[in-house]
Amino acid sequence: MFPTKAIILVLLFFDNAVSLQVDITPAHGEISVGESRFFLCEVIGGAKEIDWFAPAGEKIEPGRPDISVIRNDETSSTLTIYNAKVDNAGTYRCVASSGDQDAEATVNLKIYQKITFTNVPSPQEFTEGDNAIIVCDVISSPPPTVLWKYKGAKIQFDKDVRFKTLSNNHLQIRGIRKTDEGVYTCEGRIKARGEVDFRSIKVVVNVLPTIRIRQAETNATADMGFSTLLACDPDGFPEPIVTWRRNNAPLESGNKYSFNEDGSEMTVLDVTKLDEGDYTCIAKNKAGESEQELSLKVFVQPKITYLESQTTTEMDEQVTLTCEATGDPTPTITWSFGTRVFTEGEQEQQKRIYQASWTRPEQHKGPDGEVLVRSDARVSSLTLKYPQYTDAGQYLCTARNAIGETVQPVSLEVRYAPKILGSVAVYTWEGNPANISCEVLAHPSDVSITWLRDGFQLPNANTSNIKIHNTPSASYLEVNPESQSDFGNYNCTTSNEIGTESREFIMIPADVPSAPSIGEVQPYSSTAQVLFEEPESTGGVPVLKYRAEWRAVGRGKWVQRVYEVKDGLSSVTVTGLKPETDYEVKMSAINGKGEGDSSPSMVFKTEHVRYSYTNGIFHFHTEDTGEPSPPILEGTLQPKGNSLKVKWIKQDDGGSPITHYLVRYKAREDSEWKPEIRLPSGSEYVMLIGLDWDTEYDVFVVAENQQGKSKPGTLTFRTSSEPTATTDSMEDGPGLNTGVIVGILILVCVLLLLIVDATCCFLNKCGILMCICGKPGQSTKGKDIETGKAAFVQDVSKEPIVEVRTEEEATANHDAEGHLEPNETTPLTEPDPQGDIAVPLVNHELEIDGEHPLASDTDATQDGSHAGGTAGSSGPSAPAQDEKILEDENAELKKVAPDAGFEPNAVTQTNIESKA
Numbered sequence: 001m002f003p004t005k006a007i008i009l010v011l012l013f014f015d016n017a018v019s020l021q022v023d024i025t026p027a028h029g030e031i032s033v034g035e036s037r038f039f040l041c042e043v044i045g046g047a048k049e050i051d052w053f054a055p056a057g058e059k060i061e062p063g064r065p066d067i068s069v070i071r072n073d074e075t076s077s078t079l080t081i082y083n084a085k086v087d088n089a090g091t092y093r094c095v096a097s098s099g100d101q102d103a104e105a106t107v108n109l110k111i112y113q114k115i116t117f118t119n120v121p122s123p124q125e126f127t128e129g130d131n132a133i134i135v136c137d138v139i140s141s142p143p144p145t146v147l148w149k150y151k152g153a154k155i156q157f158d159k160d161v162r163f164k165t166l167s168n169n170h171l172q173i174r175g176i177r178k179t180d181e182g183v184y185t186c187e188g189r190i191k192a193r194g195e196v197d198f199r200s201i202k203v204v205v206n207v208l209p210t211i212r213i214r215q216a217e218t219n220a221t222a223d224m225g226f227s228t229l230l231a232c233d234p235d236g237f238p239e240p241i242v243t244w245r246r247n248n249a250p251l252e253s254g255n256k257y258s259f260n261e262d263g264s265e266m267t268v269l270d271v272t273k274l275d276e277g278d279y280t281c282i283a284k285n286k287a288g289e290s291e292q293e294l295s296l297k298v299f300v301q302p303k304i305t306y307l308e309s310q311t312t313t314e315m316d317e318q319v320t321l322t323c324e325a326t327g328d329p330t331p332t333i334t335w336s337f338g339t340r341v342f343t344e345g346e347q348e349q350q351k352r353i354y355q356a357s358w359t360r361p362e363q364h365k366g367p368d369g370e371v372l373v374r375s376d377a378r379v380s381s382l383t384l385k386y387p388q389y390t391d392a393g394q395y396l397c398t399a400r401n402a403i404g405e406t407v408q409p410v411s412l413e414v415r416y417a418p419k420i421l422g423s424v425a426v427y428t429w430e431g432n433p434a435n436i437s438c439e440v441l442a443h444p445s446d447v448s449i450t451w452l453r454d455g456f457q458l459p460n461a462n463t464s465n466i467k468i469h470n471t472p473s474a475s476y477l478e479v480n481p482e483s484q485s486d487f488g489n490y491n492c493t494t495s496n497e498i499g500t501e502s503r504e505f506i507m508i509p510a511d512v513p514s515a516p517s518i519g520e521v522q523p524y525s526s527t528a529q530v531l532f533e534e535p536e537s538t539g540g541v542p543v544l545k546y547r548a549e550w551r552a553v554g555r556g557k558w559v560q561r562v563y564e565v566k567d568g569l570s571s572v573t574v575t576g577l578k579p580e581t582d583y584e585v586k587m588s589a590i591n592g593k594g595e596g597d598s599s600p601s602m603v604f605k606t607e608h609v610r611y612s613y614t615n616g617i618f619h620f621h622t623e624d625t626g627e628p629s630p631p632i633l634e635g636t637l638q639p640k641g642n643s644l645k646v647k648w649i650k651q652d653d654g655g656s657p658i659t660h661y662l663v664r665y666k667a668r669e670d671s672e673w674k675p676e677i678r679l680p681s682g683s684e685y686v687m688l689i690g691l692d693w694d695t696e697y698d699v700f701v702v703a704e705n706q707q708g709k710s711k712p713g714t715l716t717f718r719t720s721s722e723p724t725a726t727t728d729s730m731e732d733g734p735g736l737n738t739g740v741i742v743g744i745l746i747l748v749c750v751l752l753l754l755i756v757d758a759t760c761c762f763l764n765k766c767g768i769l770m771c772i773c774g775k776p777g778q779s780t781k782g783k784d785i786e787t788g789k790a791a792f793v794q795d796v797s798k799e800p801i802v803e804v805r806t807e808e809e810a811t812a813n814h815d816a817e818g819h820l821e822p823n824e825t826t827p828l829t830e831p832d833p834q835g836d837i838a839v840p841l842v843n844h845e846l847e848i849d850g851e852h853p854l855a856s857d858t859d860a861t862q863d864g865s866h867a868g869g870t871a872g873s874s875g876p877s878a879p880a881q882d883e884k885i886l887e888d889e890n891a892e893l894k895k896v897a898p899d900a901g902f903e904p905n906a907v908t909q910t911n912i913e914s915k916a
Ligand SMILES: *[C@@H]1O[C@H](CO)[C@@H](O)[C@H](O)[C@H]1NC(C)=O
Pocket: 215, 217, 218, 219, 297, 402
């Protein structure tokens, strides 16, 4: 039926001549949600109305906001769908009607949902350790498939089980870590359309703060203006901020506290004891907060708060010094005095040992000397029982705790009655004034001192021979004993405000010393060394001199010599002996009072002369030859620095007098010695001048006698370094130049003279040349005379200048010539190997001995009032084997036998009898 009817309708259209035709353009529509689209409905054949119907069938009225219908003209109408929604989908109809006829067309509109991210926040923050869910809400039609990427790579869920995609497409990370931080990508895909879209999500993992502390407990010192630092070093993300609290109150920057930028360091300013306690630091960030407790311990330096000086007297039973101190920890207190330290709890009896006790130990004997230290928190007392004057002085109180110590002095004054020092016995002799010293120690030191004798105060009318010399701390009673009655007791009485003290001094007549004892005699051929012991008794006053007397046993006169006492004098040398002869020697000691007994005499025999002489040749015995001992040398560098004075001390002459000295020297690095210097026997030193600067020199001095040469006495020394060049050139430069000029001038003059003279000679047979040519012998003779001396001078131009000083030069001027010759005393019959001029000089010797200033430094000649010295010529001063000449108190000469040994008769013997 239906098709038939349709055909009928179509026929109707055509029958009515104008049939309606409707078309919609476009014929299809497919849009995504939100898009807009329009459709045009065109009608062919006059239509009165054109209407659009929605998919639900209702007619679309104009004025709807989402869908508009507009009649363009007679033949068309436009349907516009704005912002399509899913429910706008469906089939839309356009119906045209001409009154009697209707026609329609349809268009199917499809609407779909694109991939749409509805909720994808970024960044998304989590706290480390959380089960994090990364949100990504995505919709589409059809629904999308969602996949996750981390840092551009697909997340391997099977590899890390912490990762999981939830049913709502969110990504779950269980126990998120800081390392999971980064950019995640949430990607949606629709297979049907091949559509892809994605969003990036920044994931931030915050970390809860943690605090590292450097020191849980900090030590600080109070009241020193010091600051102390407390520190909490926070970790966490984001960077935490640190704040501080104490007793639950926040601490703010100000006078007391200061903070660094992130608050991690807090400085407590000007620490006091009040700042001690606990401090809390709190570190806070997005993830949360944490806190730590720190404690501050404040120490206080010890401080002495009470200490006072004390005064006591020796009469007091005890004195106490008190010292009080504060500090934290509580200080311990100790006391010291000099080197002695007293510590707490020393209650037992102490032997007080002070430095003073070394000088006056007797002051410390006795039952006293008890020191007691009592300490109680912060207070200590030092009690001295029976204080003595040696306890006076500065005591130190020391307060000490863990962080320091402080020391403060306090003085203890001990007042005491005078104490008398000084030796009780004073020795002197009649006519010799002596002092009795009454030295006083006292405090207060204001003392009066009086002297008493037999109860009468001195000085008085009966005592013209007494003087008193007073000083503030001593009184000297100078007594010049006139008679025996002036010896005896003298009483020194002294007092100050504390008390009075007296002491008896006794003036004792001095005696002469007892005899020294001769221990041993060491004989040589012409001398002997006498070793002795000091007398047992000095008689009360020191021994000043010793007298030795000697003679050939049992005959002749005693020869004597006096020796001044020098430090450690324990031997004397007797001289002028003959070889192989028995002698006896005795000694006595002399003090101010006089000379004591002589010791028993000691017998000894001098040695034989240790050489023989035959046929003009000396023969030395192989051992025990009689040459002198080597001289002992002493060098003194002269101010100029390159000059040296070499002094020698004559040693034993081996039994035969020294004839001369031979001096040799050289720079150490040189192989050659400088020419030997030969000096006469009396010489004492040689001056070496003009040596090289800063150079080491060796000097040898050999003493020679008729028996041979000694081993050399040696000396090594170094000259100074050269003074600055400027001074040198200033001195030498111009001098040399002037010298050269003068030299040239002289040369010219001499040449002129020679020419004139030569002319004269040839023409007139006169002038100097003529004289020389005519009498050649004369001048040669003159030269020979000088030979002896020339030896000294000849090398002066090449070698350093040598200055020689001999004793003889220093003595008798009128005899100087003869004395310069070394072998002057050699007997005439003896050959002179050196060819020196031999002069017998016996008389001359005597004169020298009589007044020779250098003859005897050990002699007593200077003691004018008493025993004139005996000028025993000690070796070097007395030339050769002559007699020893001795001077007695009356300056008369004594005789000594010559000791010329092998040929005594060759020398004139001089015997001068002593009066004694
Ligand atoms: C602080 O002082 C105490 C007590 O003297 C000591 O034991 C500790 O070691 C000190 N601490 C520091 C950090 O110096």
